[in-house]
Amino acid sequence: MKVNEIFGSHVFNDAVMKERLPKNTYKSLKKSMELGEALEPSVAEVVANAMKDWAIELGATHFTHWFQPMTGKTGEKHDAFISVSPDGKAIMEFSGKELIKGEPDASSFPNGGLRATFEARGYTAWDCTSPAFLKEDTAGVTLCIPTAFCSYTGEALDKKTPLLRSMEAIHNQAMRILKLFGNTTSKRVLTTVGAEQEYFLVDKKFYQLRKDLIFTGRTLFGALPPKGQEMEDHYFGSIKERIAKFMKEIDIELWKLGVSAKTKHNEVAPAQHELAPIFSTTNIATDHNQLVMETLQKVATRHDLVCLLHEKPFAGVNGSGKHNNWSLSTDDGINLLDPGTTPHENAQFLVFLASVIAAVDEYAPLLRLSAANAGNDHRLGANEAPPAIISIFLGEQLTDIIEQIQEDRLATSKQAEELKLGVTTMPNLPKDVTDRNRTSPFAFTGNKFEFRMVPSSGSIAGPNIVLNTIVADVLSRVADELENADDFNGAVTALVKKLISDHKKVVFNGDGYSDAWVEEAEKRGLPNIKSTVDALEYFAKPESIEMFERHCVFTKGEIVSRQEIMYEEYAKIINIEALTMIEMAKKEILPSVIDYITSLADSINTIKAATSSVTVKVQEKLIEKLSNLLELAYDKLEALESEVVKAKELEEIEEQAIAFRNKVFVAMEELRIPCDELEKLSSEEYWPFPSYTDLLFRV
Numbered sequence: 001m002k003v004n005e006i007f008g009s010h011v012f013n014d015a016v017m018k019e020r021l022p023k024n025t026y027k028s029l030k031k032s033m034e035l036g037e038a039l040e041p042s043v044a045e046v047v048a049n050a051m052k053d054w055a056i057e058l059g060a061t062h063f064t065h066w067f068q069p070m071t072g073k074t075g076e077k078h079d080a081f082i083s084v085s086p087d088g089k090a091i092m093e094f095s096g097k098e099l100i101k102g103e104p105d106a107s108s109f110p111n112g113g114l115r116a117t118f119e120a121r122g123y124t125a126w127d128c129t130s131p132a133f134l135k136e137d138t139a140g141v142t143l144c145i146p147t148a149f150c151s152y153t154g155e156a157l158d159k160k161t162p163l164l165r166s167m168e169a170i171h172n173q174a175m176r177i178l179k180l181f182g183n184t185t186s187k188r189v190l191t192t193v194g195a196e197q198e199y200f201l202v203d204k205k206f207y208q209l210r211k212d213l214i215f216t217g218r219t220l221f222g223a224l225p226p227k228g229q230e231m232e233d234h235y236f237g238s239i240k241e242r243i244a245k246f247m248k249e250i251d252i253e254l255w256k257l258g259v260s261a262k263t264k265h266n267e268v269a270p271a272q273h274e275l276a277p278i279f280s281t282t283n284i285a286t287d288h289n290q291l292v293m294e295t296l297q298k299v300a301t302r303h304d305l306v307c308l309l310h311e312k313p314f315a316g317v318n319g320s321g322k323h324n325n326w327s328l329s330t331d332d333g334i335n336l337l338d339p340g341t342t343p344h345e346n347a348q349f350l351v352f353l354a355s356v357i358a359a360v361d362e363y364a365p366l367l368r369l370s371a372a373n374a375g376n377d378h379r380l381g382a383n384e385a386p387p388a389i390i391s392i393f394l395g396e397q398l399t400d401i402i403e404q405i406q407e408d409r410l411a412t413s414k415q416a417e418e419l420k421l422g423v424t425t426m427p428n429l430p431k432d433v434t435d436r437n438r439t440s441p442f443a444f445t446g447n448k449f450e451f452r453m454v455p456s457s458g459s460i461a462g463p464n465i466v467l468n469t470i471v472a473d474v475l476s477r478v479a480d481e482l483e484n485a486d487d488f489n490g491a492v493t494a495l496v497k498k499l500i501s502d503h504k505k506v507v508f509n510g511d512g513y514s515d516a517w518v519e520e521a522e523k524r525g526l527p528n529i530k531s532t533v534d535a536l537e538y539f540a541k542p543e544s545i546e547m548f549e550r551h552c553v554f555t556k557g558e559i560v561s562r563q564e565i566m567y568e569e570y571a572k573i574i575n576i577e578a579l580t581m582i583e584m585a586k587k588e589i590l591p592s593v594i595d596y597i598t599s600l601a602d603s604i605n606t607i608k609a610a611t612s613s614v615t616v617k618v619q620e621k622l623i624e625k626l627s628n629l630l631e632l633a634y635d636k637l638e639a640l641e642s643e644v645v646k647a648k649e650l651e652e653i654e655e656q657a658i659a660f661r662n663k664v665f666v667a668m669e670e671l672r673i674p675c676d677e678l679e680k681l682s683s684e685e686y687w688p689f690p691s692y693t694d695l696l697f698r699v
């Protein structure tokens with residue numbers, strides 16, 4: 001296997017473009033890509049033709065605009081290249097117009113009331129900063145064109161459009177800062193992201209016997225096995241051959257797509273694993289993460305496995321997340337979160353660092369919201385990594401530096417004015433910070449921040465939209481102030497000091513899982529937002545709307561519609577989970593337990609008829625215990641059914657979501673308890689579906 005031949009072989013990347021496009025076309029396309037400008041129709045025509053020839057040579061028959069609707073998944077509608085000539089022959093066609101713009105019928109995607117039925121059409125537009133690629137599977141080869149998805153009135157109906165807008169916003173503001181520091185060479189500031197993806201693998205034959213996994217992606221019932229993750233023998237453990245084969249195929253499939261899958265290892269929980277790519281610009285990283293999730297699921301089935309991306313597929317062992325490593329970089333390769341080696345670089349670094357700290361503190365509820373979904377509610381704040389409280393880990397050295405700045409304990413220097421910032425005392429920060437704190441939701445790791453709350457099943461667009469915009473917002477204020485300063489160096493010092501003083505409360509280097517931190521955070525006035533429905537209300541607060549509007553990332557209408565979609569999605573998920581539980585309890589658990597009790601009763605009768613010299617006490621005790629639990633389970637089942645009915649009767653979507661959280665979800669947990677007890681007491685032969693042992697250990 002030659003990795004360099006495989007890598008990017010299914011991508012219409014720069015090398016292919018250079019080879020296949022006339023020089024002038026290549027130049028105009030590159031210019032549009034760099035400046036984010038629209039493509040000339042004549043250029044699009046030539047690009048489309050070259051793209052088509054390339055795709056057909058590699059076996060493609062269809063093309064699709066590949067977009068990211070609000071479902072968090074990807075959308076695609078395949079069109080064949082084929083058209084028919086007057087003499088009845090097939091010709092393969094693909095026009096510039098088809099490349100640039102598509103018109104899928106958008107009425108069935110969530111839109112939160114944005115698109116009235118009379119204008120049910122949306123359109124997709126090529127994001128030429130993310131290269132086209134070929135998707136290949138047993139069904140054929142399709143040319144995929146990454147696109148944004150909007151309504152005809154220009155509102156974003158997807159996750160890519162606001163992500164691109166947020167990248168533009170942070171570029172605009174960060175460039176102002178760079179100019180102030182005398183940078184004349186960089187043309188763009190880009191955000192870079194590397195998303196580490198966690199997932200579980202279970203055997204397909206067990207998966208197919210569990211309705212909860214099929215319908216909800218997580219187990220709604222399941223007694224804990226005798227062994228969980230307490231032996232700590234899975235994390236970084238040697239990879240089983242079956243899994244290794246799967247991982248090898250994943251690497252190859254992803255490499256073909258130009259996804260730089262780099263690291264793979266076993267995670268903490270049994271049957272849990274992780275994949276990390278090399279970072280790239282945010283929109284490509286986001287596209288790639290969608291491809292990673294899709295490929296994991298597709299390749300798993302080829303190995304008779306099923307990949308679970310849910311945040312909490314199993315109670316009692318760790319859930320899955322996504323670590324969103326985020327940094328700021330210039331087009332000429334300067335990482336703006338790299339402390340640097342000269343005082344001047346250090347001063348600039350401190351401005352960016354202080355701005356991120358301020359943004360995360362000021363907009364903590366929005367950041368929390370960006371990581372919220374029904375699945376993540378099981379992790380964040382529920383005794384699992386990370387806590388629901390947003391805080392920043394800076395590490396000892398950097399914390400010490402910002403404390404010095406804040407307290408004016410800086411070494412004064414007779415040298416250049418800029419040294420006033422105290423950067424003479426700034427040590428070289430080691431890249432690989434050894435005291436990494438794994439319990440922090442937002443950790444500085446040498447030259448980037450690692451946002452660890454992000455849900456494993458979700459698109460990373462949301463968290464990055466928020467991160468980019470809130471940092472852009474603080475940078476814009478910083479730039480306003482510095483641009484008007486007479487004494488630049490003095491202003492920088494004062495500003496960094498003020499940002500740090502105002503926002504240092506969000507910095508916390510201790511154990512984020514401890515109860516003491518929850519108390520401490522409350523004293524510091526940091527929000528502790530426990531669930532998705534609690535987080536959602538912050539989205540449409542006036543200050544949030546103003547902030548997003550200020551940077552042209554979301555309009556008020558887009559925010560309100562997105563909030564509605566999220567309330568609705570939450571309510572729907574819990575509703576499906578509740579209905580699945582009801583069905584499993586009614587049709588599987590209760591009948592099986594009744595059968596088992598009957599078999600015990602039969603056993604009593606048979607034994608009593610055969611002999612009077614033995615007792616049947618065990619059977620009697622079991623019958624009693626099982627019957628009591630059975631009755632309790634039945635009561636809880638009825639209670640759950642009634643809560644579902646009540647929640648659905650509520651008219652306001654927000655109220656409904658809250659009822660699903662506070663009533664239905666609680667009733668589900670109550671039903672689970674007696675059912676899991678019943679599993680523990682029942683004969684394996686009678687239990688209606690595979691156990692946690694099957695799922696977690698028989699892979």
Ligand code: ADP
Nearest residue numbers: 192193194195276277278279325326327447448
């Ligand atoms: P871990 O958190 O597992 O110890 P690493 O520090 O090796 O991992 O990196 C985790 C991820 O961070 C990788 O996907 C890597 O590509 C990404 N990363 C590294 N540098 C940057 C950067 N400047 N911007 C964004 N992501 C980065």
Ligand code: MG
Nearest residue numbers: 196323325450
């Ligand atoms: Mg990590």
